[in-house]
Amino acid sequence: MGTEEATVVTKPRKAAKRSAAPKADKVLLDAVDLAREAALSIATPNAVGEHEGAVMLGERLAMHYFTCTNKGYHGWRWAIAVARAPRAKVATVCETNLLPGDEALLSPEWVPYDQRLAPGDVGPGDVLPYIADDPNLEPGFEATGEEDVDQMAFFELGLGRTRVLSREGRESAAQRWYDGDNGPGAAVATQAKGNCSSCGYFLPMAGVLRQSFGVCANEWSSDDGRVVSLDHGCGAHSEVHEAPSRPEPIDPPVLDDFAIDIEAASESS
Known part of the structure; x- marks a missing residue:
């Protein structure tokens, strides 16, 4: 009896649908004056600069950007979100924000207190935060009742302490x-x-x-x-002996007494 080869038919995979970009909304994109008025209402005087453009965020939702001219806010922008209801011909303001741009000056990322401390930072009166899962520590040991074991644990392993150094x-x-x-x-x-x-x-x-x-x-x-x-060292080693260096003799200075006498005699005359 002959064998028939099975034919496997594979269907071509459908390409994944790409999310379509929001459709441009002329009413929202033209609402520059409305967005500027909203920015002026939250900004300090003379802090709203030029209109940097608008982008569609979603269906019937757009964002207008204005340069922030406040000193110290280089690269920041006033961001005003505007929207409109279905079939409405008028835009309304949704949100007003001050957001950083690509070149904005930002403060350093906040770091928790227990991660900001560095070795040597702890001074008199300072208290380090308790770290429950400190990887450098492990549970200590309790007394077993066996004298030899407990003596070894007390001396080597830290008997009586809640935690001791881990490996x-x-x-x-x-x-x-x-x-x-x-x-x-x-x-x-x-x-x-x-x-x-x-x-x-x-x-x-x-x-x-x-x-x-x-x-x-x-x-x-x-x-x-x-x-x-063990392989450290210094000049105060107890067993290092070096013979003290002897000072080199220095010839005494030669004084010409005769020249001094003549000079003294000439001054007296």
């Missing part, structure tokens, strides 16, 4: 410290004779960050009381 928070802090003035790339570190890891004033940190960071306890160092990386 993301630790990595962010470590990268910030390492790339800053307390890392190996700082100017004082590149000229140092020794690293902090071998200095007696270096105090290792607790937790995972002790593998890379500690605190400087040398009052003679510019990093005293600050977090420093």
Whole structure:
């Protein structure tokens, strides 16, 4: 028994209908004087400039634009919307606005308070907003009743605190410290004779960050009381010993006593 090939007939797809532009409305586009009067009613004196044109916004709805001549409003325009009822021969004013154009001077976009703060902005009496879903923090740990576990948690993980640093928070802090003035790339570190890891004033940190960071306890160092990386360094290293340079002898000045005596004798005569 023979097989017959099935024939699939596909219908051509209809092209998507494009939204037709609103039809020009002569009554609305000619209502320049009506639109100007509306602009003058809301503007300060002498603030309405030339008519910049009109556009159709929809069926029986148009917008007229006038230059705003107020100082400080360069590029702004008075926008007056006019409309008419079906089969009506008279235009009416719908809305009056002051809108920015393409070259308008605009104020910076508003940024929420908690996003405007930068490191170092917090001063005495300032309080940072609470961030419930801070990615740098994670829930702390409660006591388990096991002495060994609780001691470790208290020392390493922050027992008793509601939240502690998350992995993301630790990595962010470590990268910030390492790339800053307390890392190996700082100017004082590149000229140092020794690293902090071998200095007696270096105090290792607790937790995972002790593998890379500690605190400087040398009052003679510019990093005293600050977090420093193990490969940081400065000129106050406790184990670097350099022989003091000896001053080079300087020959005493030679005075010509004879010339001085002659000069003194000539003045006395």
